[in-house]
Amino acid sequence: MSETTTRTPGFDSADPEARRALMAQVAPEPGSAKPDPILKVDRIVRSFGGMTAVDVDHLEVQRGVITALIGPNGAGKTTFFNLITGFDKPSSAREGAHWSFDGATLDKTSPANVARAGMVRTFQLTKALNRMTVLDNMMLGATGQAGENLLKSWLSPLWRKQEREIEEKAKDLLQRFKLLEKKDDFAGSLSGGQRKLLEMARALMTDPKMIMLDEPMAGVNPALTQSLLGHIQSLRDEGMTVLFVEHDMHMVRHISDWVVVMAEGRVVAEGAAGEVMSNPAVIDAYLGAHHDTDLGDDSLLADATMEALADEVRDEEEAQSEAPRTTEEGR
Amino acid sequence: MTMDAEARTLAEEQGKEPSKSRRALVIAAGMAGGLVLLWLVGQFAPGDVGSIARAMMREALSPQTAAVAVAVIGLNVHFGFTGLLNIGQAGFMLLGAYGFTISIRYDVPLVPAVLIGLLAAIVFALILGLPTLKLRGDYLAIVTISAAEIIRYVGRSALLTDFTGAAQGIQGKTYRDPFTDLSFFGSGEASIGFLNYQMTGVNGWWVRFVAWTLVALCVLGIWLLARSPWGRLLRGIREDELAILSLGKNAFAVKMQALVIGGALGALGGMIYVLPSSVQPDSMGRALTFFAWTALLLGGAATIFGPVLGSILFFTVRIFIKGTADVVVPNSLMNSQQTEQFSWIVVGVALMLLVIFKPQGILGDKRELRFNV
Amino acid sequence: MxxxxxxxxxxxxxxxxxxxxxxxxxxxxxxxxxxxxxxxxxxxxxxxxxxxxxxxxxxxxxxxxxxxxxxxxxxxxxxxxxxxxxxxxxxxxxxxxxxxxxxxxxxxxxxxxxxxxxxxxxxxxxxxxxxxxxxxxxxxxSSERSFGEYLAQSTVNGLRLGLLLALAAVGLSLIYGTTRLSSFSHAEQVTLGGMVAYGLVNVGGMNLWVGGALTVLVCAATGWTQDRLMWQPLRRRGLGLTQMMIVTIGLSLAMQYCFQYFVGARTVRVVQDNPDVLELGPITLTYQSLAAMGISVVVLAAVGYGLLRTRVGRATRAVSDNPALAAASGIDVDKVIRLVWVVATGLAGLSGIMYALVTNGIKWDSGMQILLLLFAAVTLGGLGTAFGALLGALIIGMVVELSPVFGMPGDFKYATAMLILILLLLVRPQGLLGKAERVG
Missing domain, CATH: 2.60.40.10 (Immunoglobulins)
Structure with missing residues (x-):
């Protein structure tokens, strides 16, 4: 994956100090400019009937770090995701709505084109393809498959070799996400958390530049949550940009390098994880929505646990770097 | 679908190819064995049992059963693999039949005439797909059933009498000759026990041979497609189109391809359907579409052999019900016309029960109990 | 032929x-x-x-x-x-x-x-x-019948067909709205109305009004029974909508052949003698048609009032909007759906009686033509919106009856209605009164 990710020169995303230093340059205010934005969004408005669900004036997402998009339920996070990934159309389409990803304008593109540009998303309600095997789910993710062309699909020699390569890659990823032994099971038979993992792994099959996770932790049991968070961090460490949506801010504190807070459709605050939580606008937003914000169970993500996790991830990576890595040649 | 999907992934890496072939062989042998058994009963059983078995056997081998099987294979591409709700397959069949027979009546040679029939269905599929494939599934259902009826209305319109023969349809002998001329079976008759037909003739061994050969070719073609990454894409779209979009695939184009292929198979089925008889617009209406659906669900949607098994069973079982009702129920309770209707009522109820209690059909995977997950 | x-x-x-x-x-x-x-x-x-x-x-x-x-x-x-x-x-x-x-x-x-x-x-x-x-x-x-008169007569006929369709279409739309099910057997419910009325009034010799009222009750009872024995258990089983739709196809097939089994393949009439005719200038209309139109207007108005003003009507619309939310706010969703089935099949039955009366009879497969017009009406108005269905039905009724006036060959008048539907889907897939749906 890292092969296709263009990195900010002189910036090692695996180094916490480097990340902190990089994001320290950024002003902690809504719509602030980033040193090397991979995604830029301008004037996106979406209203349903008379209600404005999303009204984002300007937002930039820094390349190579984990950005969390948080906010209380109903803040418009998922709608915002749908808009920038082409699954929904902004009401402001004719009034200057504009967004670009990695230099490419995406104002009027379909979901498929957004994904092909390198911005791949997952869904809040997991969209595992239930009556297909885990491996088939994975292999669907691969891009540029000759065998998906109707005319070539009849003749297996035209795609047999590529198919084997894709399968190897899929198995590598499944191994990494600890799903390899499930590869011949129906995706529908997996647990909720495993399906989230599968969806993430499937998104990675497309070799994205940025992965957008919509509430990856929702409905996942605590043990798997930790491994999920670990996976997200290791992706970042390999140089991928991660943008994820979460409504519980405590979940994101430990892993995000930058936090964007939305409330009632607008971006109300931005900042480093530690600081943004004390921003009055954020407290307002959360208290306005529900009062038990501070009662979140933080012990789950105690630093000791996170360190243990980081070690585990590192071990896995080492194991992986030894395994033969397949890259796609046709790109 | 699971049968081949699973078999494929397993086979490719672990050399389990034989197990898949074995399953295909078992199914094919089972079907052949069933037919042989039916033939034996028909040949040797006395009385009513024998005569019902003979009627069933004739129905099983009938070219029209083969024709419906081809159309059901097309429907399987739509619904079984892609999840497209085409409730107008009879419209594709009728269009294929019209395209083919009218071309021949205007002295177009056989092969171009077949291509014209296929082309008509392809254009029809494109027209129907364009407005609906981006919408929710029910829209395609409503539009296909409506469009199929439009074709029938237009076909039986008195204005087009010169082309379509209006409600009277087109007589078989006006278009059959180029097809029967191709026969290398010679003339005369041949019998296999009680199955006695002309070698070529109007409705003889030749049309049976061609029809069932085409069924076999379609099965082979669909098997090739279903095991390819394209087939995997179809199943992905069936499961969740949004997920497929999020992976950067052009789901619309793939759905359109599936609609076109299934529709063209429907048209091919329609051509076979009219070869031994005539083009009757009213016999290729909504009811025929529903029979195709019942056959598909009976055999097992998203399976390779399901459509063929389903079509054969559908027609023979109906004959069985009708024949049995004729024999068992006294005429005072149910006359022979009513047993005919009774058999259709049973078909309707069977369709309901099948969908509710065994949606995977006979050949489908047990784990795949539900359509919409 | x-x-x-x-x-x-x-x-x-x-x-x-x-x-x-x-x-x-x-x-x-x-x-x-x-x-x-x-x-x-x-x-x-x-x-x-x-x-x-x-x-x-x-x-x-x-x-x-x-x-x-x-x-x-x-x-x-x-x-x-x-x-x-x-x-x-x-x-x-x-x-x-x-x-x-x-x-x-x-x-x-x-x-x-x-x-x-x-x-x-x-x-x-x-x-x-x-x-x-x-x-x-x-x-x-030749001296009497001008284009204007033809137009006037066809407009009235269109209105009549539209009103009759509307009765059934509103029910179909309510079912779709509350359960998301496109019921293919709804048109057979219309035929059922005509058939039961034929049995009670023509064969049984009952008074038309009494027989008609009884027919509506019988049809509504079939809706109750269906929901009790079939649709509700199937919903509880979590049967997919596609599957449910195919179940309605099977039901439609079974019902059609039941009609043929019991009544035969001929066209049957509810009332045997020829009705009296009212002439209003260029327009000729039977008193039965007039009564049918009047009843339709009253019933449709009542349904509209019920949906907008009564508690149960508001509950129905709430279920249509969002069943989960409706259930959470204390509405008994199953009860609402049961009621919708009863009302929808009752309305379909009423439509069937009047259809049989004004079009000189009904046949075992009349439902087929009606179904296509119903789907066209419901889709035209916007799937699941009751008032859209009403509007769609009136438009479809008019299109069917008026297209021959404007030179469309009579054979094609139903085809015209379907064509309009397909064209509309190209430009406004959500229908005339439907809202564009939220995706993702």
């Missing part, structure tokens, strides 16, 4: 039958001497070497008997036919190709004239019966 049906329905009244037979014999003898054409005023059976030509000479007031028609074969042989008591003529042609028909103006009764061309050409084909339509009309007719 038409011709053959007409011939079959000729009931040989004793004296007429004998006379007809005699004419046939004499004519048969006479014409058997003419080579090439073999014309007898009895049923001609098409075969491999025989083509049939036939038709009925008819004005808007009735059939025209005893008119001579000169028939010329493609090779120029001439034959003269005479229409029988039912205005029918019939010819067994032994030559394929263009035959010409010409009415002998002398033999036309006073006040009847041909319209347009005097010589009609028809194509004879072996094994087929070709209808030869010779347009004739009463002379008073």
């Amino acid at each position: 038409k011709v053959r049906q007409d011939l079959r329905q000729v009931s040989p009244r004793a004296s007429g039958g004998v006379k007809l037979l005699l004419v046939a014999l004499v004519a048969g003898l006479a014409w058997s001497l003419v080579p090439g054409a073999h014309a007898v005023p009895t049923l001609c059976m098409p075969s491999d070497t025989t083509a049939c030509l036939g038709g009925t000479l008819r004005t808007d007031e009735g059939v025209v008997p005893d008119v001579e028609i000169k028939v010329t074969s493609p090779s120029g042989e001439e034959t003269v036919l005479t229409t029988n008591e039912q205005g029918k003529w019939n010819l067994a042609a032994e030559e394929e190709g263009p035959w010409t028909l010409e009415v002998d103006q002398e033999t036309l009764p006073d006040g009847v004239a041909t319209t347009g061309e005097d010589v009609i050409t028809v194509q004879a084909r072996y094994g087929a019966t070709t209808p030869g339509l010779i347009p004739v009309r009463t002379e008073s007719y």
Whole structure:
């Protein structure tokens, strides 16, 4: 994956100090400019009937770090995701709505084109393809498959070799996400958390530049949550940009390098994880929505646990770097 | 679908190819064995049992059963693999039949005439797909059933009498000759026990041979497609189109391809359907579409052999019900016309029960109990 | 087709039958001497070497008997036919190709004239019966019937069809709205109304009003039973919507053949005698039609009022909007859906009775045509919006009846309605009153 990710020169995303230093340059205010934005969004408005669900004036997402998009339920996070990934159309389409990803304008593109540009998303309600095997789910993710062309699909020699390569890659990823032994099971038979993992792994099959996770932790049991968070961090460490949506801010504190807070459709605050939580606008937003914000169970993500996790991830990576890595040649 | 999907992934890496072939062989042998058994009963059983078995056997081998099987294979591409709700397959069949027979009546040679029939269905599929494939599934259902009826209305319109023969349809002998001329079976008759037909003739061994050969070719073609990454894409779209979009695939184009292929198979089925008889617009209406659906669900949607098994069973079982009702129920309770209707009522109820209690059909995977997950 | 049906329905009244037979014999003898054409005023059976030509000479007031028609074969042989008591003529042609028909103006009764061309050409084909339509009309007719009057009459007919469709379409739409199920068996519920009314009123001899009311109750009871025994358990099982839809297809098939089993394949009428006619300027309307339209308006208004103003109506709309939310806010969703089934099937039954009354009867497969019009109406208005269904039904009714006025051949009037539906989906897939749906 890292092969296709263009990195900010002189910036090692695996180094916490480097990340902190990089994001320290950024002003902690809504719509602030980033040193090397991979995604830029301008004037996106979406209203349903008379209600404005999303009204984002300007937002930039820094390349190579984990950005969390948080906010209380109903803040418009998922709608915002749908808009920038082409699954929904902004009401402001004719009034200057504009967004670009990695230099490419995406104002009027379909979901498929957004994904092909390198911005791949997952869904809040997991969209595992239930009556297909885990491996088939994975292999669907691969891009540029000759065998998906109707005319070539009849003749297996035209795609047999590529198919084997894709399968190897899929198995590598499944191994990494600890799903390899499930590869011949129906995706529908997996647990909720495993399906989230599968969806993430499937998104990675497309070799994205940025992965957008919509509430990856929702409905996942605590043990798997930790491994999920670990996976997200290791992706970042390999140089991928991660943008994820979460409504519980405590979940994101430990892993995000930058936090964007939305409330009632607008971006109300931005900042480093530690600081943004004390921003009055954020407290307002959360208290306005529900009062038990501070009662979140933080012990789950105690630093000791996170360190243990980081070690585990590192071990896995080492194991992986030894395994033969397949890259796609046709790109 | 699971049968081949699973078999494929397993086979490719672990050399389990034989197990898949074995399953295909078992199914094919089972079907052949069933037919042989039916033939034996028909040949040797006395009385009513024998005569019902003979009627069933004739129905099983009938070219029209083969024709419906081809159309059901097309429907399987739509619904079984892609999840497209085409409730107008009879419209594709009728269009294929019209395209083919009218071309021949205007002295177009056989092969171009077949291509014209296929082309008509392809254009029809494109027209129907364009407005609906981006919408929710029910829209395609409503539009296909409506469009199929439009074709029938237009076909039986008195204005087009010169082309379509209006409600009277087109007589078989006006278009059959180029097809029967191709026969290398010679003339005369041949019998296999009680199955006695002309070698070529109007409705003889030749049309049976061609029809069932085409069924076999379609099965082979669909098997090739279903095991390819394209087939995997179809199943992905069936499961969740949004997920497929999020992976950067052009789901619309793939759905359109599936609609076109299934529709063209429907048209091919329609051509076979009219070869031994005539083009009757009213016999290729909504009811025929529903029979195709019942056959598909009976055999097992998203399976390779399901459509063929389903079509054969559908027609023979109906004959069985009708024949049995004729024999068992006294005429005072149910006359022979009513047993005919009774058999259709049973078909309707069977369709309901099948969908509710065994949606995977006979050949489908047990784990795949539900359509919409 | 038409011709053959007409011939079959000729009931040989004793004296007429004998006379007809005699004419046939004499004519048969006479014409058997003419080579090439073999014309007898009895049923001609098409075969491999025989083509049939036939038709009925008819004005808007009735059939025209005893008119001579000169028939010329493609090779120029001439034959003269005479229409029988039912205005029918019939010819067994032994030559394929263009035959010409010409009415002998002398033999036309006073006040009847041909319209347009005097010589009609028809194509004879072996094994087929070709209808030869010779347009004739009463002379008073031509001066009476202008385009404006035709338009007025068709508009009223369209309104009538629209209102009847609306009764069924609103129900279909309510079912879709609350359960997301496109019910293919809904049109058979309409047929059921006509069939039950036929049984109670025509066969059972019940008073029309009492029988009608009872029919609606019976139909509503089928809705209750269906939901109790089938749809509710299936919803609880979590059966997919696609599966449910196929279940309705099976039900529709079973119901159609049940009608055929019990009633037969013929068209049945609720009331046997011909209804009285009301003439309002250019518009002719039976009192039954008038009553049907009145009842439809009242019932539709009541349904509309119920949906907008009553508690249960608001609950129904809440379930349509968001079942989960409705359930969370204390609405008994199952109860609402049960009620919707009862009301929808009751309305369909009412629609069926009136459809059978105003269109001179109902047949086992009438539902098929109705279903397509219903789907067109519901989709046109916006799937799941009851008021959209009402609007869609009125539009579809108008389109069906008005398209012949604007030159669409009568055969295509249903096709026109479908075509409009498909075109609308291209530009406004959510229908006229539907809201664009939120994706993702």
